[in-house]
Amino acid sequence: MGSLADMAQRGSYAKGIAKREEILRVALEVVARNGFRATSVKELADAVGLTQAGLLHYFDSKEELFTAILRARDDADSARYAELDDIVDLLLEVIRHNAETPGLVQLFASLSTAATSDPGHAARDYFVERYARLRTDFTAAIERRRADGQIAPDVDAATLAGVLVAVSDGMQLQWMLDPGTDMAEHVRLVWQLALRTATVAAPA
Amino acid sequence: MGSLADMAQRGSYAKGIAKREEILRVALEVVARNGFRATSVKELADAVGLTQAGLLHYFDSKEELFTAILRARDDADSARYAELDDIVDLLLEVIRHNAETPGLVQLFASLSTAATSDPGHAARDYFVERYARLRTDFTAAIERRRADGQIAPDVDAATLAGVLVAVSDGMQLQWMLDPGTDMAEHVRLVWQLALRTATVAAPA
DNA sequence: GTCTATAATTTGATAGAC
DNA sequence: GTCTATCAAATTATAGAC
Numbered sequence: 001m002g003s004l005a006d007m008a009q010r011g012s013y014a015k016g017i018a019k020r021e022e023i024l025r026v027a028l029e030v031v032a033r034n035g036f037r038a039t040s041v042k043e044l045a046d047a048v049g050l051t052q053a054g055l056l057h058y059f060d061s062k063e064e065l066f067t068a069i070l071r072a073r074d075d076a077d078s079a080r081y082a083e084l085d086d087i088v089d090l091l092l093e094v095i096r097h098n099a100e101t102p103g104l105v106q107l108f109a110s111l112s113t114a115a116t117s118d119p120g121h122a123a124r125d126y127f128v129e130r131y132a133r134l135r136t137d138f139t140a141a142i143e144r145r146r147a148d149g150q151i152a153p154d155v156d157a158a159t160l161a162g163v164l165v166a167v168s169d170g171m172q173l174q175w176m177l178d179p180g181t182d183m184a185e186h187v188r189l190v191w192q193l194a195l196r197t198a199t200v201a202a203p204a
Numbered sequence: 205m206g207s208l209a210d211m212a213q214r215g216s217y218a219k220g221i222a223k224r225e226e227i228l229r230v231a232l233e234v235v236a237r238n239g240f241r242a243t244s245v246k247e248l249a250d251a252v253g254l255t256q257a258g259l260l261h262y263f264d265s266k267e268e269l270f271t272a273i274l275r276a277r278d279d280a281d282s283a284r285y286a287e288l289d290d291i292v293d294l295l296l297e298v299i300r301h302n303a304e305t306p307g308l309v310q311l312f313a314s315l316s317t318a319a320t321s322d323p324g325h326a327a328r329d330y331f332v333e334r335y336a337r338l339r340t341d342f343t344a345a346i347e348r349r350r351a352d353g354q355i356a357p358d359v360d361a362a363t364l365a366g367v368l369v370a371v372s373d374g375m376q377l378q379w380m381l382d383p384g385t386d387m388a389e390h391v392r393l394v395w396q397l398a399l400r401t402a403t404v405a406a407p408a
Numbered sequence: 409g410t411c412t413a414t415a416a417t418t419t420g421a422t423a424g425a426c
Numbered sequence: 427g428t429c430t431a432t433c434a435a436a437t438t439a440t441a442g443a444c
Contacts, residue, residue: 016427037321040419053422054428062420106321113313116380117241128381155393163390166374173373174366176320177332186367189359193397220409244437257440258410266438 020058023048024072028104031069036107041065063122066111070126073104087141088164088191095168095184102179105172112169135161145195152197160194224262227252228276232308235273240311245269267326270315274330277308291345292368292395299372299388306383309376316373339365349399356401364398 138161342365
């Protein structure tokens, strides 16, 4: 395995990587616009100026290609909101931005159900890792808030973390059915309710 | 259009309806066990002892068949928990029961994303109506709680209603990835947080 | 009401030339 | 690295016999 510098030096390899990134960049736009349904490999190939077989030279399968698109979106989101240090703020911004890219929301929803339903799906690892990381990160952030006295002692941090992620995912469905829905506002309400518990005595 | 009594009298029509219900009953079991992925019309036809064409005599399309399965599940849920008058209790019980029927959770997740992504999908109306009804019912239940002083004045009932439904949906994904996840516990936490707000002064 | 037979594709994946 | 050509298939949906 060569270093990044090596890869940049060796012409063909670096070129392959650059082409892969170009493909993902274009695919991201196409999917964001057209959605996932009825987006075949051939359509994406046309968009980047390759044949179907030519495109599959860079990705082993359709599933891998679409998983890579999701990963590319995550990277883009991270870069776009790198200055936000509060993870809940980050979540809210990402959700607001999602409302601008319906096709990617579709892709995420479709691929996530497909991957979870199919043990051998190429995207399964992506989702397993993603949810584990989200849960860990949110749990840590919640514990920090608790240390500041903003979260009640009897609220389980990991459960609340799961709730924040679940609301974010679940609202996508309601939003797809009714684009007038304010996804972020719903997530914000959960966080507001959680923060407010701090000053209340735990119930019997 | 004949009355229900008419239908019971006219042999063939009543028989057709009975057969349809038998198909749905079997399909419900098969899907609950095997899941939706890779469950073709032919497989369901085999399970009920019909050919693929014979089964499609009762349902116009695959989409309609699967939508009918979801409707049949809703009916079964309603009947099973008819004695529960608190809608949140009902929701929690349905969620707990869902953990026993992974295939139906899969079907719901798959069909919901497919239907929302596709304007002409046969299940779209089902989901639109379903979410509208859920939101209405939960909003009303929340307002009743508010009248009893259990929900703070500044918590928007419709938004909280959307949140409860979203958490329920969103947790399905986390549960499918990790069946050890307690879906109901997460929903319960949201409700607990909401009820607790009553005694707290609204934040500035 | 149920079956046989078939249409009509679509699309993902591969082999091999250039 | 990209293309041509082709495979391999699985399905859904329909037409028409019985």
